[in-house]
Amino acid sequence: MPATSRINVLLVDDRPENLVALHAALQHSGYSLVDALSGSQALREAEQSDFAVILLDVQMPGMDGFETARRLRRLPRHRNTPIIFVTAISRSEAYELEGYGAGAVDYLFKPINVDILRAKLEVFASLQRQREEIARQAELLRARAVEDREKELLRDALKARDEFLAMASHELKTPITPLNLQLETFLDLFKNGRFHETDPARLRRMLEIAYTQVGRLSRTIDELLDVSRISTGRLQLSFERIDITELVKNLVDSFASELAMAKCDLHLESEGGLYVQADRFRLEQVFINLLTNAMRYAPGQPVHLKVRPLGDRVCITVKDHGAGIALQDQARIFQRFERATSSRHHGGLGLGLYIADQIVNMHGGRLYLESKPGEGASFHVELKRSAAGQQPQQSA
Amino acid sequence: MACKNVLIVEDEKAIRQMMQDVLEIHGYNVVVAADGHEGIEQLRRLAPEPCVILLDLMMPGMNGWQFLDFQRSDPRLASIPVVVCSAYKESAKSIRPAGIVEKPVQLKNLLGAVQAFCA
Numbered sequence: 288m289p290a291t292s293r294i295n296v297l298l299v300d301d302r303p304e305n306l307v308a309l310h311a312a313l314q315h316s317g318y319s320l321v322d323a324l325s326g327s328q329a330l331r332e333a334e335q336s337d338f339a340v341i342l343l344d345v346q347m348p349g350m351d352g353f354e355t356a357r358r359l360r361r362l363p364r365h366r367n368t369p370i371i372f373v374t375a376i377s378r379s380e381a382y383e384l385e386g387y388g389a390g391a392v393d394y395l396f397k398p399i400n401v402d403i404l405r406a407k408l409e410v411f412a413s414l415q416r417q418r419e420e421i422a423r424q425a426e427l428l429r430a431r432a433v434e435d436r437e438k439e440l441l442r443d444a445l446k447a448r449d450e451f452l453a454m455a456s457h458e459l460k461t462p463i464t465p466l467n468l469q470l471e472t473f474l475d476l477f478k479n480g481r482f483h484e485t486d487p488a489r490l491r492r493m494l495e496i497a498y499t500q501v502g503r504l505s506r507t508i509d510e511l512l513d514v515s516r517i518s519t520g521r522l523q524l525s526f527e528r529i530d531i532t533e534l535v536k537n538l539v540d541s542f543a544s545e546l547a548m549a550k551c552d553l554h555l556e557s558e559g560g561l562y563v564q565a566d567r568f569r570l571e572q573v574f575i576n577l578l579t580n581a582m583r584y585a586p587g588q589p590v591h592l593k594v595r596p597l598g599d600r601v602c603i604t605v606k607d608h609g610a611g612i613a614l615q616d617q618a619r620i621f622q623r624f625e626r627a628t629s630s631r632h633h634g635g636l637g638l639g640l641y642i643a644d645q646i647v648n649m650h651g652g653r654l655y656l657e658s659k660p661g662e663g664a665s666f667h668v669e670l671k672r673s674a675a676g677q678q679p680q681q682s683a
Numbered sequence: 684m685a686c687k688n689v690l691i692v693e694d695e696k697a698i699r700q701m702m703q704d705v706l707e708i709h710g711y712n713v714v715v716a717a718d719g720h721e722g723i724e725q726l727r728r729l730a731p732e733p734c735v736i737l738l739d740l741m742m743p744g745m746n747g748w749q750f751l752d753f754q755r756s757d758p759r760l761a762s763i764p765v766v767v768c769s770a771y772k773e774s775a776k777s778i779r780p781a782g783i784v785e786k787p788v789q790l791k792n793l794l795g796a797v798q799a800f801c802a
Contacts, residue, residue: 461695463786463787464787465698467788467790468705471790489704492704493701
């Protein structure tokens with residue numbers, strides 16, 4: 288049950304005995320009455336408070352009722368406050384029109400009929416109460432809409448999280464099967480003394496399969512841990528001044544055998560003397576992800592790596608010549624659980640680009656994509672350039 | 684003469700290859716398929732037909748459920764027992780296969796399930 292609001296009524300009359308009479312008439316009305324003995328006093332009161340209605344004497348020395356009304360109307364608070372003029376002068380049309388023109392909504396004629404006074408004031412009091420009730424309802428509706436929206440967002444977030452957990456759990460369990468089967472089989476063969484009679488090529492293949500599963504599990508675990516660290520703000524970066532071209536060159540060298548296996552010819556275009564303030568390990572992680580994606584999604588095609596200055600920044604581009612990525616998929620692939628192509632083909636959780644994006648952002652840089660279907664994909668990493676010359680090692 | 688023919692329908696390459704190697708070490712003849720479509724194709728081609736099918740559920744293209752629908756609607760193929768290999772035990776149970784091997788797969792469960800139908 289909402290609290291009953293206070294109905295404030297402003298009574299303006301230069302004669303105190305008139306105000307006393309009004310107070311008497313409105314004794315049990317329940318209104319909160321405020322008195323003003325002049326136009327200027329009325330304005331002072333009006334500046335301070337809201338009123339449901341203003342009872343305004345027309346014949347006042349100094350500022351008369353009409354002038355007072357006009358000035359009241361200029362106050363933002365009282366642009367729409369109902370004003371009832373009280374006058375002794377007989378009804379003449381011209382006079383009334385001036386009153387309405389000054390902003391009155393009604394007239395009361397002296398001597399005031401108490402019943403008429405109470406009835407007219409009650410109209411505006413009730414109007415005020417209705418207005419307040421509407422405002423209350425509107426606020427409730429607004430609050431409920433906000434609450435519903437929040438509940439919806441929460442539901443969506445929980446659903447996304449549950450789907451993610453299901454995917455993560457599946458992705459973690461999948462490599463265990465081949466690993467487990469291989470180890471159990473070998474143990475079995477040893478126990479039964481049959482190891483030496485088994486085809487060595489087969490044994491070797493089984494070992495290799497199992498071994499790659501360890502790598503796959505390890506990567507999945509690392510990705511999950513990184514995502515967890517990122518989402519709780521605990522991914523720590525350790526900054527140092529890095530020769531970006533050197534970092535990229537070393538990385539490319541270390542990937543020589545993978546690139547050869549994927550039949551991806553790598554073309555590197557770079558300039559020396561380009562430095563950035565960065566976490567070496569995490570920056571390598573970004574480029575490893577981009578290179579790995581290029582090999583995975585565009586095998587047999589050349590990969591172009593470019594390191595070049597761009598004003599006060601450095602831009603590192605990894606371009607592949609694969610199928611390209613459609614515009615509608617481009618924003619999605621940087622998000623947490625997305626992959627642009629069908630998910631089952633390559634395993635993994637599709638978190639690499641999300642993590643890379645987060646890492647680049649934490650360096651104050653940006654990672655963005657240029658691609659059209661059929662024209663391959665260019666991933667650009669922009670980082671702030673660091674000035675040349677010796678700088679002390681910093682930690683973030 | 685005991686039947687030794689096994690069909691594996693599984694999309695994860697490492698699992699597929701490992702199960703093949705393990706079963707071949709234990710003397711079975713193994714044919715593999717990477718999804719439901721390939722599985723149906725193999726089933727139709729294979730003569731003699733396999734004595735058991737090891738079926739994964741989550742596969743792209745035609746999944747395990749769809750494979751089963753197909754198989755069960757073909758009178759020539761419907762009688763071949765199917766052992767579902769899945770991480771989702773409840774899903775597997777609901778389709779009432781001849782057997783279930785839970786993933787991650789353990790050797791004795793795999794061998795036990797195959798031996799039950801190949802004896």
